Amino acid sequence: MAIITIVGAGMMGSAMSFPARDNGHEVRLVGTHLDREIINRVRKDGFHPKLQRSLPGGIKAFQIEELEGAIDGADLLIGGVSSFGVDWFIEKVLPLAHDRIPVLSVTKGLKDEPEGGLLTFPHFMKDKMSPDKDISFNAIGGPCTSYELADRRDSAVVFCGEDPAVLKDLKKMLTTSYYHISLSTDVVGVESAAALKNAYALGVSLAVGLIEREKGIECRQAYNPQAALFGQALREMGHMLRMLGGGSENIVYGGGDLYVTIFGGRTRKLGTLLGRGLSFHDAMAKLEGITLESVAITKRVAKAMYRRQELGQADMNDLPLLKHVYDIIENDVSVAIPWKAFEREYL
Amino acid sequence: MAIITIVGAGMMGSAMSFPARDNGHEVRLVGTHLDREIINRVRKDGFHPKLQRSLPGGIKAFQIEELEGAIDGADLLIGGVSSFGVDWFIEKVLPLAHDRIPVLSVTKGLKDEPEGGLLTFPHFMKDKMSPDKDISFNAIGGPCTSYELADRRDSAVVFCGEDPAVLKDLKKMLTTSYYHISLSTDVVGVESAAALKNAYALGVSLAVGLIEREKGIECRQAYNPQAALFGQALREMGHMLRMLGGGSENIVYGGGDLYVTIFGGRTRKLGTLLGRGLSFHDAMAKLEGITLESVAITKRVAKAMYRRQELGQADMNDLPLLKHVYDIIENDVSVAIPWKAFEREYL
Numbered sequence: 001m002a003i004i005t006i007v008g009a010g011m012m013g014s015a016m017s018f019p020a021r022d023n024g025h026e027v028r029l030v031g032t033h034l035d036r037e038i039i040n041r042v043r044k045d046g047f048h049p050k051l052q053r054s055l056p057g058g059i060k061a062f063q064i065e066e067l068e069g070a071i072d073g074a075d076l077l078i079g080g081v082s083s084f085g086v087d088w089f090i091e092k093v094l095p096l097a098h099d100r101i102p103v104l105s106v107t108k109g110l111k112d113e114p115e116g117g118l119l120t121f122p123h124f125m126k127d128k129m130s131p132d133k134d135i136s137f138n139a140i141g142g143p144c145t146s147y148e149l150a151d152r153r154d155s156a157v158v159f160c161g162e163d164p165a166v167l168k169d170l171k172k173m174l175t176t177s178y179y180h181i182s183l184s185t186d187v188v189g190v191e192s193a194a195a196l197k198n199a200y201a202l203g204v205s206l207a208v209g210l211i212e213r214e215k216g217i218e219c220r221q222a223y224n225p226q227a228a229l230f231g232q233a234l235r236e237m238g239h240m241l242r243m244l245g246g247g248s249e250n251i252v253y254g255g256g257d258l259y260v261t262i263f264g265g266r267t268r269k270l271g272t273l274l275g276r277g278l279s280f281h282d283a284m285a286k287l288e289g290i291t292l293e294s295v296a297i298t299k300r301v302a303k304a305m306y307r308r309q310e311l312g313q314a315d316m317n318d319l320p321l322l323k324h325v326y327d328i329i330e331n332d333v334s335v336a337i338p339w340k341a342f343e344r345e346y347l
Numbered sequence: 348m349a350i351i352t353i354v355g356a357g358m359m360g361s362a363m364s365f366p367a368r369d370n371g372h373e374v375r376l377v378g379t380h381l382d383r384e385i386i387n388r389v390r391k392d393g394f395h396p397k398l399q400r401s402l403p404g405g406i407k408a409f410q411i412e413e414l415e416g417a418i419d420g421a422d423l424l425i426g427g428v429s430s431f432g433v434d435w436f437i438e439k440v441l442p443l444a445h446d447r448i449p450v451l452s453v454t455k456g457l458k459d460e461p462e463g464g465l466l467t468f469p470h471f472m473k474d475k476m477s478p479d480k481d482i483s484f485n486a487i488g489g490p491c492t493s494y495e496l497a498d499r500r501d502s503a504v505v506f507c508g509e510d511p512a513v514l515k516d517l518k519k520m521l522t523t524s525y526y527h528i529s530l531s532t533d534v535v536g537v538e539s540a541a542a543l544k545n546a547y548a549l550g551v552s553l554a555v556g557l558i559e560r561e562k563g564i565e566c567r568q569a570y571n572p573q574a575a576l577f578g579q580a581l582r583e584m585g586h587m588l589r590m591l592g593g594g595s596e597n598i599v600y601g602g603g604d605l606y607v608t609i610f611g612g613r614t615r616k617l618g619t620l621l622g623r624g625l626s627f628h629d630a631m632a633k634l635e636g637i638t639l640e641s642v643a644i645t646k647r648v649a650k651a652m653y654r655r656q657e658l659g660q661a662d663m664n665d666l667p668l669l670k671h672v673y674d675i676i677e678n679d680v681s682v683a684i685p686w687k688a689f690e691r692e693y694l
Contacts, residue, residue: 182690227607
């Protein structure tokens with residue numbers, strides 16, 4: 001049995017304790033400074049207040065001040081922070097990791113660079129590490145919401161990284177009867193798909209609010225518009241995956257991931273509010289300022305694509321849905337889906 | 348303004364009268380022998396009993412005995428039959444069509460051939476026509492349920508055919524503010540995607556019933572399993588599209604189409620019943636023997652793929668979801684999703 005240290009006790013980081021404990025590993029769950037109350041509660045009775053579920057028995061919970069001891073001797077370090085915590089993770093956590101420990105990150109996002117680049121977090125982390133350290137950076141893509149993983153629902157994910165042997169070890173450590181793990185060395189493809197779907201889940205869920213604006217909240221949904229947006233999302237994601245150098249098979253993970261995100265979480269709430277007619281500002285106020293990966297990734301990707309357009313390497317006319325979602329977020333534009341811009345001619 | 352004759356007054360054929368009439372065309376709706384009551388009702392007060400909506404004003408409704416007059420002088424013939432009516436359409440309707448009339452078919456399906464071929468209906472129709480007739484066969488793919496088209500919800504479809512000029516004419520005739528038409532000369536790709544999604548919508552909706560079996564009917568759904576099946580469906584559809592020679596961009600239409608079919612119709616009901624634990628036989632009895640495109644296409648495609656496997660041209664291990672759905676339908680096997688067979692290694 002191995003020792004697995006999870007840093008970040010939010011929903012997804014904590015949910016990783018289920019396959020880890022079910023396989024008999026020692027699990028050390030370390031809260032960040034944002035997770036203090038979570039760790040207090042887990043220590044008290046094992047209940048995770050955000051997941052609203054009891055964590056598996058036998059988990060060792062640590063406050064951030066105890067990080068060093070929690071990492072000491074670990075065989076695997078799971079990065080459980082959100083995209084907003086990546087810099088912190090690099091600065092505070094990675095220096096404590098011993099040489100050759102594999103890192104497996106649940107963080108979904110991309111780092112935008114000045115010249116239109118979009119860097120995956122495994123690559124970003126590697127760039128930031130001192131070159132004398134030998135750490136294998138891996139990450140998880142594919143459709144998997146935290147609370148359903150905690151319910152041990154069948155979930156299909158993909159672990160990506162550069163080293164096939166490490167990936168196989170990670171799979172052996174974490175595969176269970178309900179946690180199904182594919183492997184890929186296409187880090188750019190897996191991670192870009194995992195990040196982009198957050199932007200497009202926002203785009204698709206606009207349709208949920210649009211019909212509610214017309215027919216009333218909680219009305220019977222219409223699926224033709226959602227499906228049209230879903231298809232357009234797949235097209236634009238595929239287009240950007242090719243542009244970034246990711247393999248097209250990743251549209252499989254990205255498509256499933258888009259599907260679950262549309263139905264799963266807070267992004268749907270934001271898209272619905274926008275579709276109903278609220279401005280971005282008012283919608284965010286209603287959601288009480290929660291930070292949304294979908295908003296962050298939309299801004300980053302759109303900025304990168306606009307920069308590429310300036311450099312003659314991209315054309316925003318190929319990305320009309322991204323462009324519109326960005327306009328809603330950044331320029332407080334009202335929702336008006338550019339349907340006709342989605343029409344294509346393959347003649 | 349043109350004269351558009353729709354043969355087949357079922358839900359989708361009849362729904363095509365909305366964009367047609369909204370563009371001011373003369374619309375002649377001809378019922379098959381199965382549609383007699385529908386036509387009677389439409390003639391009486393314009394209400395379509397299956398769509399449960401009033402058709403647009405000014406439609407001319409015809410019984411099958413009046414077919415010849417209804418086709419006479421038409422500028423466009425829309426084939427509105429289901430896949431079960433294609434032979435009838437070829438035998439009874441096409442001989443009445445004058446030379447050079449374009450046909451636009453809403454029928455979704457593929458014809459399986461002895462040596463593992465899967466023929467699109469436009470190609471099948473062309474093969475069956477006498478060679479001295481010059482008819483352009485075109486078809487509609489993409490996500491569009493009939494009742495939402497009748498509600499004038501934004502719907503994105505793709506018209507496919509061999510002749511770009513004809514496709515552009517068809518688009519001009521039928522494009523409206525809510526009916527968004529892409530064009531493609533990749534008939535194999537568009538039509539295969541449109542057909543395959545029916546099989547896979549059945550596969551994905553098994554998950555809806557599986558959780559109901561455990562937690563009770565109408566329980567809160569789990570989306571990780573659905574999303575895993577959705578991703579696997581995209582993978583297998585993409586695999587077969589490549590095998591059949593269709594372009595990979597069709598996964599965009601196929602993916603949207605899969606999405607709307609999962610939420611839209613009878614296929615979801617069947618998949619849900621099967622997932623709950625009913626045998627195929629019992630589930631079909633409960634659905635009162637309605638004929639389902641999803642069942643027909645699953646059988647046809649699986650048979651073709653098994654034949655290809657015999658010929659060394661395919662491997663059913665690449666299609667584990669299709670294989671399982673076929674086993675449920677054909678061999679009365681209980682639902683047991685082969686999750687581990689979905690795992691892939693791209694190393």
